Amino acid sequence: MTDVLILGGTGWLSGRVAARWPAEGASVTCLARGGRPAPRGAQLVVADRSAPDAYDVVARKDWDEIVDISSMPEHVAAAVAALAGQTRHWTYVSSLSVYAGDDDVGADETADLHEPAVRGEEYDYGRAKSAAEASVRGALGDRAAIVRPGLIVxxxxxxxxxxxxxxxxxxxxxxxxxxxxxxxxxxxVIDVDDLAEFIVARGSERWHGTANATGDTxxxxxxxxxxxxxxxxxxxxxxxxxxxxxxxxxxxxxxxxxxxxxxxxxxxGFATRSIAAYRTAGGRLRxxxxxxxxxxxxxxxxxxxxxxxxxxxxxxxxxxxxxx
Structure with a gap:
């Protein structure tokens, strides 16, 4: 049995990811604030990710896959610190907003990123995602997949x-x-279900790398x-x-x-990002x-x-x- 932890799992995208994993033979646990149920077949652990004991319950076991979509860099850093040693693979769902510029048509995953956000600064989504990516890459290395969606629809x-x-x-x-x-x-644009399918399929293979996950221009x-x-x-x-x-x-x-x-x-350069890596990794677009x-x-x-x-x-x- 594959054990999967979704940090979230009750929202729009994360809920679809959590709902797909059981079809792959996985046991799914969602860690979320509560207020919304976990998808059918998934277990819900209620926790506030701002709390120091947020990950105590889920850190008691080993995981085959952890998925996180948070755009709060402090939440991602805390999760990585608590759980990086407890999982075989980690998927972080970032964003095309992580890129520093929109000047170059057809830019790929090697384009410059925003400087990572620093605690205490005014919130900036692109810099927050950059900081979260850095936490995941730094702790997980080749056990991590970084997925950068464009406009999810x-x-x-x-x-x-x-x-x-x-x-x-x-x-x-x-x-x-x-x-x-x-x-x-x-x-x-990318259909939410195509994106969820990609996240689950690559996680089941423990694919590591970075891919712009969006549609054709x-x-x-x-x-x-x-x-x-x-x-x-x-x-x-x-x-x-x-x-x-x-x-x-x-x-x-x-x-x-x-x-x-x-x-x-x-x-x-906006809406012209290269998706060659997504295609090569098996990404589908309906x-x-x-x-x-x-x-x-x-x-x-x-x-x-x-x-x-x-x-x-x-x-x-x-x-x-x-x-x-």
Missing amino acids: GPGDPTDRFGYWVGRFALAGAEPVLAPTLDGLNAQ MPLGALLALARETAGHTGDLREADDDWLTAHDVAHWAGPRSLPLWLPRDMP DLRETLERTLADERARGLDRERVSGLSRADELALLADL
């Missing part, structure tokens, strides 16, 4: 970024939808065209230039009153249409006109379109 996405578009096209129907000027913008316009087709949108797609959107208080990328996946033009269809079904179930974490409300969007 699919059913259940708590960020509302990718789903905004296919959901908005479905809600708009024959009415217009607002978009940024699409020329020159790219996108790279594609024009953002092509992604939106496929989303429109999937949603059956027959209205106009009205593009606004960057200055106009900024002047009307529309934000880039994510968050309230944003146009998700729209980024400033001074990031030519057809984007399938991901969009699954996402649309989830958007409909959650409510196309619900209040969103990211994107424009339909009322705000219509007001902007009236001014365009």
Whole structure:
């Protein structure tokens, strides 16, 4: 029996990872704060990772695989200190945000990283992930896999970024939808279930190395065209230039009153990362249409006109379109 410890295991990605391992013949334990159940077939150990005794229970046994996705470098460092000697393999799920720049098109895993975060500084996601990676590499060496996802998408996405578009096209129907000027913008996404499959498969093999885990680069316009087709949108797609959107208080990328996946033009390397290592290691990418269809079904179930974490409300969007 393979013994797997998921540090987390009750969230969106970590829950899918925890749910997949039993099919590989594993006994799965999730260490989390509680409040949400572990996936079916997994045991939940309730612990606060900020507490000094957080890992006491799980440090009493040996593990074949430990998976951690935390972006809190102090949590990762403490877990490594407590458990590195208790496991045969460790997978750390990092992020493409770990890279210091987005200037080079097609950059691979050897690109420069952000300086690791230092305790006490203002939180910075990229630097936090860099510090966490350093802890794992320093303690585990060739027993560690570092997986750097790009934009994770699919059913259940708590960020509302990718789903905004296919959901908005479905809600708009024959009415217009607002978009940024699409020329020159790219996108790279990975289905949450493809990513979970990769994490589990490589962990079962005790693969070590680093891989950018995301999809092929594609024009953002092509992604939106496929989303429109999937949603059956027959209205106009009205593009606004960057200055106009900024002047009307529309934000880039994510968050309230944003146009998700729209980024400033001074990031030519963004969404163009090499995924050769991911492919070589056996990473799979399903057809984007399938991901969009699954996402649309989830958007409909959650409510196309619900209040969103990211994107424009339909009322705000219509007001902007009236001014365009």
